[in-house]
Amino acid sequence: MFDVLYQHILKKVNITPKEWEFITQQCIPKKVRKKQYILQAGDKAEFSIFVTKGCLRSYSVDAAGEEHIVQFALEGWWIGDTSAFLTNEPASFNIDALEDTEVLLFPSEALDAIFDQVPMFERYMRLLLQGNYVAMHKRLVSAISTTAEEKYLRMQKQYPDIMQRVPQHMIASYLGLKPETLSRIRKKLASEK
Amino acid sequence: MFDVLYQHILKKVNITPKEWEFITQQCIPKKVRKKQYILQAGDKAEFSIFVTKGCLRSYSVDAAGEEHIVQFALEGWWIGDTSAFLTNEPASFNIDALEDTEVLLFPSEALDAIFDQVPMFERYMRLLLQGNYVAMHKRLVSAISTTAEEKYLRMQKQYPDIMQRVPQHMIASYLGLKPETLSRIRKKLASEK
DNA sequence: CCAAAGCATTGATCCAGATCAATGCTTTTT
DNA sequence: AAAAAGCATTGATCTGGATCAATGCTTTGG
Numbered sequence: 001m002f003d004v005l006y007q008h009i010l011k012k013v014n015i016t017p018k019e020w021e022f023i024t025q026q027c028i029p030k031k032v033r034k035k036q037y038i039l040q041a042g043d044k045a046e047f048s049i050f051v052t053k054g055c056l057r058s059y060s061v062d063a064a065g066e067e068h069i070v071q072f073a074l075e076g077w078w079i080g081d082t083s084a085f086l087t088n089e090p091a092s093f094n095i096d097a098l099e100d101t102e103v104l105l106f107p108s109e110a111l112d113a114i115f116d117q118v119p120m121f122e123r124y125m126r127l128l129l130q131g132n133y134v135a136m137h138k139r140l141v142s143a144i145s146t147t148a149e150e151k152y153l154r155m156q157k158q159y160p161d162i163m164q165r166v167p168q169h170m171i172a173s174y175l176g177l178k179p180e181t182l183s184r185i186r187k188k189l190a191s192e193k
Numbered sequence: 194m195f196d197v198l199y200q201h202i203l204k205k206v207n208i209t210p211k212e213w214e215f216i217t218q219q220c221i222p223k224k225v226r227k228k229q230y231i232l233q234a235g236d237k238a239e240f241s242i243f244v245t246k247g248c249l250r251s252y253s254v255d256a257a258g259e260e261h262i263v264q265f266a267l268e269g270w271w272i273g274d275t276s277a278f279l280t281n282e283p284a285s286f287n288i289d290a291l292e293d294t295e296v297l298l299f300p301s302e303a304l305d306a307i308f309d310q311v312p313m314f315e316r317y318m319r320l321l322l323q324g325n326y327v328a329m330h331k332r333l334v335s336a337i338s339t340t341a342e343e344k345y346l347r348m349q350k351q352y353p354d355i356m357q358r359v360p361q362h363m364i365a366s367y368l369g370l371k372p373e374t375l376s377r378i379r380k381k382l383a384s385e386k
Numbered sequence: 387c388c389a390a391a392g393c394a395t396t397g398a399t400c401c402a403g404a405t406c407a408a409t410g411c412t413t414t415t416t
Numbered sequence: 417a418a419a420a421a422g423c424a425t426t427g428a429t430c431t432g433g434a435t436c437a438a439t440g441c442t443t444t445g446g
Contacts, residue, residue, distance in 0.1 A: 060334060060338075062338060062339075066338070068334060068337060068338045070330065070333070070334060082323065082326055082327050082330070083327040083330065083331075086323060086324075086327065115316070115319075119312055119315075122312075122315055122316060122319055123308070123315060125319055126308075126315060126318055126319045126322060129319060129322035129323060129326060130275065130279060130322060131279075132322075132326060133275055133322060133325060133326060133329070134275050134276040134279065136326070136329050136330070136333065137263065137275070137276065137329070138276075139333060140263070140329065140332060140333050140336060141253060141261060141263060143333060143336045143337050143369075144261060144336050144368075144369030145253075145255060145259070145261045145369060146255075147402080147403095148402075148403065167422090167423070167424095168423080168424070169422095169423070169424080175337075176336075176337030176338060177403080177404095178403075178404060178405080179423080179424075179425095180403090180404080180405085180424090180425080180426085181402090181403055181404075182424095183424060183425055183426080184403090184425085184426085186424095187425080187426090340432080340433095341432075341433065360392090360393070360394095361393080361394070362392095362393070362394080370433080370434095371433075371434060371435080372393080372394075372395095373394090373395080373396085373433090373434080373435085374432090374433055374434075375394095376394060376395055376396080377395085377396085377433090379394095380395080380396090387446105388445105388446095389444100389445095389446090390443100390444085390445090390446100391442100391443085391444080391445095392441105392442080392443070392444090393440105393441080393442075393443090394439105394440095394441080394442095395438105395439085395440085395441095396437105396438090396439085397436105397437085397438085397439105398435100398436085398437085399434100399435080399436080399437105400433105400434080400435070400436095401431100401432105401433095401434080401435090402431100402432100402433095402434090403430105403431095403432095403433105404429100404430080404431075404432090405428100405429080405430070405431090406427105406428085406429080406430095407426105407427085407428085407429105408425105408426090408427085409424105409425085409426085409427105410423105410424095410425085411422105411423080411424080411425095412421105412422080412423075412424095413420100413421085413422070413423090414419100414420080414421070414422085415418105415419085415420075415421085416417100416418090416419085416420095
């Protein structure tokens with residue numbers, strides 16, 4: 001299961017076998033069954049999480065008790081409550097498994113140690129964050145300035161794999177729509193072609 | 194004007210005077226007058242921009258000709274069309290000055306050279322990106338799952354300085370609202386207290 | 387210094403998407 | 417295999433924010 005991460009890193013930067021060994025020693029492999037939590041709001045966000053198999057989601061619950069899905073993570077994705085992880089405040093997001101899932105857990109100190117020992121890992125992380133920044137920027141523009149239908153079409157184009165594996169009402173939540181609205185949009189689109 | 198950047202870096206990491214000298218040699222100081230463009234959609238996004246004085250905004254124009262403000266940048270902020278900058282595709286955002294402004298321009302090769310020569314600058318950038326990621330995450334959650342009034346209040350709390358320096362209809366655009374709506378929200382809030 | 391442009395405000399309507407409610411699937415659970 | 421829970425769909429209605437339109441106040445630039 002380490003191999004998914006190894007390949008992911010090699011796509012961005014080169015590291016030596018020794019460095020790779022160091023990295024593997026810093027993290028904790030873990031299996032999570034469907035519906036189990038990896039992080040709950042209020043907990044300390046001890047880990048950054050790399051998914052090697054399966055699918056996770058992070059979501060917040062607002063004052064009215066509504067869930068808002070903020071991110072999905074399939075194989076090869078990082079996920080975590082970055083804010084809580086960095087500031088050491090209690091988590092404000094929940095993370096749970098939508099399928100039986102395997103992950104690598106990186107404690108904060110482990111990551112810092114890796115950044116110090118393996119400079120190319122710091123570059124890997126910077127490149128990841130840059131890519132992330134760009135993706136989130138686009139999602140934000142879409143969220144602020146497009147119709148429900150456009151949001152749906154954009155998501156279908158950008159994350160066809162997620163659309164296939166995740167229940168429809170969660171897609172709706174991710175897009176900031178109600179399940180009924182998404183259902184009607186799908187119906188309309190189906191009838192149009 | 195370099196000093197704004199120097200202080201900004203020192204808040205995150207330590208660098209030697211030699212390293213700092215190297216950094217200053219890689220960038221191009223520039224003054225931009227109010228209303229002038231620094232980047233226009235369709236152009237090559239040659240630079241990452243650090244603001245040392247004044248205020249910039251980036252915005253996109255949608256198919257219907259509507260402007261959508263995506264970011265403001267005051268002193269001490271980085272701004273640019275990161276996506277276009279990284280991929281070398283034509284810019285899809287415009288960046289112009291809301292006040293007379295002074296900036297430092299970093300060409301792509303300059304940044305890469307700095308990342309190679311000054312490892313702590315790569316860390317500085319990673320830390321910045323992480324902070325950015327967190328901030329944008331919050332903005333996204335707010336955009337997707339709160340009312341117009343909540344968006345306004347949140348912005349007032351997070352960026353009081355921007356609220357003071359930027360015309361109201363631009364705040365509306367940044368929040369994804371119409372100027373009329375923002376005006377009514379302000380009226381209502383004023384009457385409530 | 388005056389005309390013109392830009393901006394905030396207010397009023398009157400409209401509409402995309404939310405809300406409320408009911409029905410018939412599929413999965414889980416036991 | 418039955419009961420229960422979860423999910424997608426459809427219909428009827430409501431509403432927050434958009435749209436359209438008009439007015440007066442500031443900038444700004446010639």
